[in-house]
Every structure is written in C-alpha cells, then in structure tokens.
Amino acid sequence: MCKILLFFMFSAYKTASIKQTSTVKHLTHFIFYVLQKRRCMLIPPLFVPENQNVPFPKLIFKSDFAKENTMIYSMKGEGADEPPVGVFIIDKNNGAIYVTKPLDRETKDKYVLTVHAVAANGEVEEETTEIIIFVIDGNDNKPIFTQNPFLGSVAEASPRDFEFMVANATDADDPDSDHADIRYSIISQTPPQPDPNMFIINPITGGIRVNSDELDRETYPEYILLIQAADMMGDGLVTTGTAVITVTDINDHAPQFEKTLYTASVPENKVGSVVVKIPVTDGDDPQTPAWTANFRIFSGNSGGFFSISTGPNKQEGIITTVKPLDFEQTNKYTLLVITENDVPFAKPLPTSTATVIVNVQDVNEAPVFDPAETIISKPEDLEVGTELTVYTATDPDTARAQTVTYRVSNEDRSGWVSIDRDTGLIRVKSSMDRESPLVKDGKFKVLILAVDDVPATGTGTLVIELEDVNDNAPVIEEREITVCSKNSVPVSLSVTDEDGSGFAAPFTVELHEEILFPLVPAVF
Template structure:
C-alpha cells in the first residue's frame, strides 16, 4: 500500500506551459536514482509555504480513482522521457506489479491436492527482480512462476473462496498484492469490479515517496526568478492500510534535507504514534530519514495520525522547519455488522393494510461508513409461520424498516411471526460482504373483529321473594378476540322486561359470564315471573365493517318463589306525643302489624324487643302498649325529648318469620324541676370594693317556658344574711351578690339564696352558696395569708404547728448526739485480758498459692463413713472423721468455780480451749463444700485433695509440734499412720 499516488520508473517531463505553471507554485519533480540502496525512489522537492497544485491534484485524482479523474490526470502528462520530442505521442509507462488486480476462476466444489488453479502474471519491467509469492489462504500456495495450486484437498465447497496473493521483492521493500476469487460452478457470482474504488482500496501499491526540504535560497523565489507567493505547502497524506501482515517494520516515506551533503543531519518525528501515546507505532532512521510503521494498524481504534518531521545538525540545531505529516489508515472490511439487539419485538394490528409499518431493526458497522465496508443492507431470510403467505413482510434494505406486504393478518389464526433478518456490509454484496443476523418477533395485536355471542337464545332461573344480591342465572358468552382485553370483555344490558329495576347483570372478570343478580326485592304476591331481554356487547366498539351477531341477544325467564314473609308494621317507626309524668297503667297506642302472605292464614303475636327504661309493656295478642312507670322527660334514656322502644311481631308460619317495629314517644315538658343555683362557691374581699361582686345564675332541667327568667332573693332568716349581704337582678337569668356592709371579717360564710323559675305554677329552690371572705391586695385579689385565714386556720393554730415542728427536730438531734457518745464510750472500754495473750487465728490472703500438688489423684475412701465408732476412737489424733456428729458421749468441759480467783481466768480459758480441740463431737462439722469457678489463668494448679498422704516426698510432721490449736491442720496435712 503506498502514499496515495503513483510515479513511474521513467522520467516525466511536462510541457513548458505546465512547467511554468508549476514553477509558480514551487514544484520540482525528478526521477533520478538517488542511490543504489533505494532503487526507484522518487524525489519530490517541496518548497515550504507553497501550494503543491499538481502534486495535490495527482494525489486526490488517484485516491478517488474514477474514470474522469484518470483521463484528466493522463492529459497532464505531456512527456514520457527526457529524450522525447515535443508533439510525439506518449508511450505508456511500465509499472511493476501483477497484470491484473483481480482474478476470477470457476472451479468445481471438490479441489484435489496439488491441483493447479490458475497462473498469476507478474511484470517486473525487465528489472530481473527476484520476487516471492505468498497466499493469504493456507489451503492454497503459489509456485515461483505464479501458478496457484491447492496445498491440500478441499472437499465440498459451499461458498466462493477469496484470498490475497502477495508478491514481495527479495532485495527491496516493495510489496504487490492481487485478489483471487474461486467461484463455484453453477453458483451465481457478480462481476468482479462493480466499483472502481474497491480496486484502489485493496490493490494499488505506491512507490516510496521522498519528502525533501528545499534549500534556503530556494524558499525566496522560484526557479524562474519569480517572487514566491505567500502560501503554505500542503504535504499529501500518507495512506496506510489497516491489518497489514507486514513484514514489519514497513517503510512508508523518506525524509531528506538539501543540506545533508554539507552537514550531518539527524531526523526525528514527533506526535501521537511516535513519541506520544500510542507511542512506538512509527519511527524514523535518524541518519537515512526512512520512516517506518512498526505494527499493524486498526482504523477502528485510530483513523489518522498527525506527525511532525524534524531535521537538526549534529549539534542539535534546527536545520529545517518541521514538516507536518498526515497519515490516514485505509479501512479494510474487517468488522461484521452488529445488531443493537439480538431479538427485536414489534407489533402490527390484525387486518392491517399492505405497507403498514411494523418495526425497525438497526445494525451498525465499525468500518468506514463512507465506503462500502461500512454500508449495511438488510434482507429477510425466513418467516415463521408461512400463513397466509410465506412473504407477509418486507424490509427496507437501507433503513431496516419492516412493513407488511399483503393483507390477511388475523390474530385468531396467527398471533406471532418470527422473522430472521440479515445485515450485510459491502452494500449487501453477499460474495464480498460480512453478515450477521437477528430475530424479529412480530406480535399481531387484536382488534374487535369478533362480536360476542351468547351460547343459547333463552336462559331461565328462579329467585325467592324478598331476597337481594342473589345470582339468578349465569349468561355464557363466546368471543374469539384476545381474552381479558376491551375487545373481549363483555358488557350486558337488560333492554326490556324489568321496568322497576329489580335486576342487573354483572360481568365475571375471569369467565366473562354475565351474572344476573337481584338488586331490589321481588314480591310473589305482585309478580310471579319476569321475562327479560338481554343484549351483550364489548367494552370496545366493533372494528369498522364488522356487524353485530344475532347471537348477541337472548331472552331470560325468571320465576319468583313464594316464601313466608314476616309481619310488617304499616308505619315504622311510629311517633306519638304525650306529656311527661303520665302515670303507670296508661294506654298509649295499639301498635299492630300486618301479615303480607294473603294466601296463607296466619296468627300474629307481639313481644317487647327493646325498652331501655322499662317503662312500657305490649299486649301479646293485639299489640296494645301500656305504661308501667312514670314517663320522665329528664331521664337519661330520653334523647331530644324522644323515648324510643322496639317491638317484635311474629307469625306462626314454617319457618317462623318476624318483623320489627319502632315506637317513638315524644314527651312534652311540664314544670317538675326546680332551678339550681350556680356557682356553689365564690370568694370576695373583706372590705367592700366596687368590683367585689359575685355573679350568680341558675340551671333548670326543664325547657322553655318552665325555666327563666329566674327570681333571686335572700331569705329573712337568719337575719345576718340580709344584714351583711344584698342581691340585685341583672337580667332574667343572672344576679349579683355583694357585701352590704363596708367590712366583714375574713372567713367562710354559707349564704342561702331562694331561686324561683317561671313555670306554671313556679317552682322554688333554697340553695346555699359558700363564700370565702379574705383580705385582698391592691388588685383586689386574695393574698396568701388571707387565703389561709379564710380556710379556717387562725394565727394561734399556725404558731402551734411551727412549735411542734421545732420540738420534733430537737428530739431527733438529741438522739443522734446520744448515739455518737455511746459509740465513743464503747470503743474506750478496756479488754478483759492482756492483748499480748489474745492470740487469734487470721486468714491471710496470698497472691501466689504455689504450683499445686505433684499428684492430683486422691483417695475418696478417706471421706467415707467409718464402719464402727471404735475405729474412730482408736485412730490417732491426726486422722479422724469430723464431717458429721459422732455418736459417742460428748466430752465434759471444765466448769468455772462460782468464785474464781482473778488470776485463774486465763487458765480457765486455756483448759476450755484444750477440751474443745480434743472433743470429736464439737461443731462445726466438716462437709464437702462446692466452690465457684473463678476462671483460669492462675499459676497454681487445681486443689484436688486436702490429704496428700500418697505423696512421699512431703513431710508435715512438724505441724504436730505446734500444739493443740493446730491439731486440725496437722491432721489434714499429716495424714495419719493407717492409710
């Protein structure tokens, strides 16, 4: 692959006019051989900041490679060699390479080992090059003469085979490639070159380009001495194919300076891909200026590189200005189209017209979308099922839109289609392109094209009278539309036969059946049967062009069953009015019920169901209601002047039926309650003030007109009431009580007041109000002292209480002082004996208890019950049983004389101690004790035995010399002699 343009081996001379034109833009072209190491390398002298018109044109012309550009480029080449004469026709230049860029051979499906396929022709322009051929397919090889043969047997070929043949010079870096396609006999295959750019993309190989810095004196003017134009030179891009197999490093271009013959030049490149990430892809020989690519490129990772070439002398000084190099990675078809999803879900309504859009599938190709490598085309491989036709859908090859082709979609026949869609790049060319597949699931959505149909034309049922929410019958229906959708859900209507609205039809959401239900009670005595007409439809309207079925209408016959109906009170509840205070035994009303069963003669009886105050009774036969107590409107059982009682009427039918009636008695108020004074307590200042008044009112349980206005007055007895107090009426319901005298001693006073209502006749009540008279502050409020005084505690009582408290505190203090003094006297009293003789045993606590016994085993028989008392008696003192009380006679302790000598008290105590030490019956008795576990970590071992007589290396005999006080300790550690 090369740099994007082609130069021939011969010299190229252009006409004088073209030279003059190119001289203005600073172009110097020659084809002299530079050295033997790089034959055929063409130099291009580039003047910086000048626009290389012809070079750019040739580069772009061959890169596009269409017929027009080829012809236009050829017309610019007016001379074929330096020795050609003006006006002579150009001889086509010789170009090393394969004679064809693409070979197509038709072969059979079975290819034998060593079988020759074809011979590729390579032209070296009489250079006598040594060229080697390599095949990209391991199943095929190429002989030195260009014959392609089968390396191994290939059996049963199913698809055409395509591979590359590469020619490489053995002594130079040139590489040429051609494509070989083996087409199967009888297999359709397209023309090898339908697009000319595909030839360029794969098979054009360019000569190595030399990019040369112009000398400084050439940058000022052109060869003709004309003034240069101030333009930047445009270096043509270098095109490198991706996924090249090498060998690497592979030379791309050569960078040279005009001063390389005068001074030593060192070349370098910088930029992404050279010294910047991803670094190491390109490098340059610092001496020769040869630029190489070191590894295969991937256009999908990076499509282009921008490098800068530098030329410096041996001292590092810049010799030339940097040159910008643009490297473009040529795309290869190395990526398959990838669908965004492996499974696509779409839907289309049944009955859709041809051309209806269903869904869209999308596949992307990582290759260059501007070339055929990235141009994806779609097609449908298969459709399942094939009903009603195998090709119900088609796909737009460019957009991936799937549409219907024909009519006839019916969800009731086919509810889902499975379509395999293939995406192929290379514009859908199956021979050259790469493909991928995805699955499209197309669901046929339901429309209401099937009206519901009742299974029978007539339904029947029975219903008992006076029953509600009873299902009479179920109406069954058939609908072929999608279940549990608006197109399937049934809606039932009663169009005739039920003018009173006794029935309704509810839809069962699971079975879609219509449940004919009674919502108003039916009466056998009025209607013994009903004839209904029912129509069924769907929640959704029928699709256009679909008519309702005759099966959507049916008749329903309903029979009413006679049952024993309960007696009914004509007026329920029944309201009557009476004055309260009606005496017991008064007849209020005859509360009778009627039996609705006219065709059956039955007897009605009555009973009381609810009578909260137990004021009423009812006659069992005729329903007459009589009072049993005085009716009181002020009772807690009366609400809003109404007393309510319920009664039961039942017949003697089978089964027995009963009905309930409610009697409401409105009680008219009479003046039977005297008013009561409010408030019952108050307080007032001891000295009369303008605001020292008590507002009073009254409460009456009766209602108007037997309540206010009230009359308030003070009684004439006792006389002190009217002498000290006065009362004045404020309104019909309120009055004020205040002091008549300027000063009244503090205290509590009970003042009687007579209150009368306005009833006919009026009722009066003598009520007492408790008034606290107290001293007040400047604001007219009772002070704390005054409040206490008003409560009945005088100054003397308060002083007496304080004195009692002081006396109690003094007694407690004296008791504490006496206890402290007694404690000090007890501590100062001398002891009875000399402290030096007062020898006492103490339990000492040691942190270290030793390492324990050497032998942890011990004899449990030492703790067992002795066989006889003689054994205990005959044992030495060091070994005896002390864990229980012995049965022998207790020892006799010495008795102190009645008048002991003061000096004998010590002897007496010592004698008693010795006797106690030798007494085997003296308590306390030894026993097995259980000690709590106190945790691990102690350096001492477990105390497993208190008797270590089995250990021969321990001698505790010296304990016997300590005296009788330590005899028990000696017995425990001495062990005895009879073990």
C-alpha cells in the same frame, strides 16, 4: 510559500484516487521539484492501507530531494518516538519513511509526525516539516446489531406498511466508505403462516413494517424473524440477528353467549335473589378490557324488577331481583340481554344477545286486611253480644282456592270482643270499660288474625274509641274528718271521678246523717 503548496498538495491527494499511483507519483515529483527550487522540504499526505499482509518494514515514502542534498533526517511524534513507538521509522540518510507493522484504522486513523532535516555539516538548512499519514480503511469489521434479539410489538389488524420497530446495526469501518454502508434483509420468518412474508424491512433504515392484512393474535401471537445486516451495500460482510414480534390484542372479537335462550324460576317477593347466571366466551386476550364482558338488560325490565352485573370471573352475567315480584300480577318475564366489552370494538362486530325467560313461582302469602288498621267509635257500656263491626281480610293467592278464618290474638288480655270464625263479625264478648288500664287515651286496640289453609297468618288492628258514660260515682278521698266544736275552721274535701270531663266535676257534697253542728253545702 511552503504552506500554500502544502494546502494545494493535500487537496490534490484528497481528490485523487488512491489507485492512480502513477498520477500521484508524477504529482509528488513535480511538487518536490518546485520545493527544491524554493529550498523548502515538504512531504505530501501519505495514505497507508490498514491490515497489510506484506514484509515489514515497508517503504511508504521516498523523496528525490535527498539525491541532491546531503542531509540527516529524523522524525518525531505519535507513532515515531511517542506511543505507539516505532510504528513509523525514517532513514536518516535519505529521508525514506517506512511502516513497521500492520495498521488498524479503527484503533487510529491518522498520524501526524514532524520530519527534521539537518545539513551534514551540522548547519540547519531546512525547516521542520509536518507529515500526515492517513490509514486507508479496509473492510475488516462486519456489522454488529445494536441488540439481539430486538423486541417489538404490533397490534393485530394493523394496516400494511405500518412501521412498528427498527432493527439497526453499526460498523466500525470508515463511516464515509462502502465498508460501513449497511443493508438489511429478512432471511426467515417463524411461523411462516399465514403468509411467509408477513413483514418487510427497509433495507437502508432497518425499519420493520407490516406486509399483510392477516395479523391475528388469537391464531399467531408471536413471530420470530431472522434478519441480516451486510456492509458494502449488502455485498460485504454479514451478521445475523433476531427480531421477536409480539402481536398485541385489539377488540376484534365480540363476547358470545354460550346459549341464546335461558329459562329460570324465582320465588315471588324475594329481593336479591339470583335468577340465573349466563356465561359468555371471548376470543380476545384474557384479563384485558377487550376480553372483560359487560351486560345490560335491553328490554323486558320496564318495571325495574331485575338488575344484571358481571360475575367475578368477568365472563358471566348474573341477573338478580331488585324489587319484590308478584305472581298474582305478573307470573312471567321475558328479558333480552346484550353483552359488550369494557372497550369499544375495534371494528364493526355483531352484538351477541340472549333471551332469559323468568317464571315467577307462587308463594303462599298471608291474608291481607284492608285497611291494616280500622277505627270505630262505640259507647263503653254496650251490652254483651252487641255487633261492633265486620273486619275481613283477602287472600292474595288468587291462583289458590283457600278459606280464610278469623280469631282474636292470644295477646288480647281484655276478653272484651269476639270474632266470628268465618265471617269476621266482631261482637262485644264482655263489658268494656273506658276507665280500664287497657285503654289508652280513650282507645282500645285488639289484634285480629286471619289464617289461610296452609296456614299463613295475616294481622289487622281494630281500634275502638270508647265513648264515655257516667258509670262511675264521685269519691270523697277523705274518709274521716275531725272538726272542733269551738273555734272551728273550714275543712276542704277532695272529690274525684274516674269518668271523663262530661261526667265529673262540678260536684255537690251534702251530709246524709244528723250532726251536732251545721255543714255548709258546697259545690266543687
């Protein structure tokens, strides 16, 4: 029955307001009246405020039960005879309980003790009774930020109400009381431009949100907020901290050419030649994909003569030639160049363009034989002075009036041909010989030079296929032979002819002088 009454009594104390001391006192008297009739001692839960500034020891419980019963009281447990020892004491004669010093709820919020009552005659007449002492919280701890400063970042042009970081604090006071009910606010913003209220903070959660459409990293890359945390729902103890906000870059600035028109000159025929370097500027964060420029030739490069690449500093386009340019075909190109970034624009932006006019510089080019190698067939026994062919070259430099002259290369060791200096007419200069070591496979090659006024020299090759004629007699290799008059045997002769197959074997061999024995004519 005592346990049932204890539960009832504890519930009553938990639901009753601490300030209603009169009600609690009457309730306590009522409970002890009931317990007295039951011969049972039961002490209700006690509530003691922390940090009391009063004379100690201070009475926290006095029972009327001891007035009608002569008892000896003792108390055990944490805070009595166990560490911390002596926080609570009990009067052994009347059972009054005292607290001896200020309590700290944050150190210990509850004490559980046992009270033992023994009859004065030494006989135990009461059971041991448990007493619970709750330490009532006082607002003695101000909020503490979990870090200071708070570091956060937010992309420029973020929308309003976008929450990007949280600043929070803790309070060591009772979490179920207003003493730990924290509210947050922003005290100041540095810099205050372009709006002193660029950010707002959720007063309950501490979430920091964007409150403006004017975040611009290029103008204000960082903000420092002085933030406040106050308990008692904002009306209690206060602490301050800072939030450092970095405004991060987005690609909200297109690269811009420093000029819209560039003029450059490049020699014809040069591959890999740098035509022009065209710099740009970009307002975004340097060395980021939103800042690095890319380039492309939008028009004017149908022949694929040019390419454009990004320079080492990431802020210039370099146009180079990738095919030989020909002044005589096209002496000027107009290129339209566009620049963009490594990453797409965060919002629609106008693209910067530049026009590049490339003037092709004329370079003196050597005369060109067409074809580069010409082949003719002629008998090898042509008379000196015979015309062989006309072999001429043209000068590609049509913008220049130049005279082309011709000569046989000094590398020619035969001296068989000559060429007219002005007309390119080639004649036989000395007798040609198909059987000469200078002739390979019946073909004789001679290098012809064409020289313009600068001078620049072009070359062409004349190939003469020499037609064979019978201009070489057969030769018997054995200049002497010995034949015995008795028991003679036939002797074979070796005959050669330097002419081709049409003018060589078969050969006929016969004697031209009288001999003492017959010679049988033979055909080889």
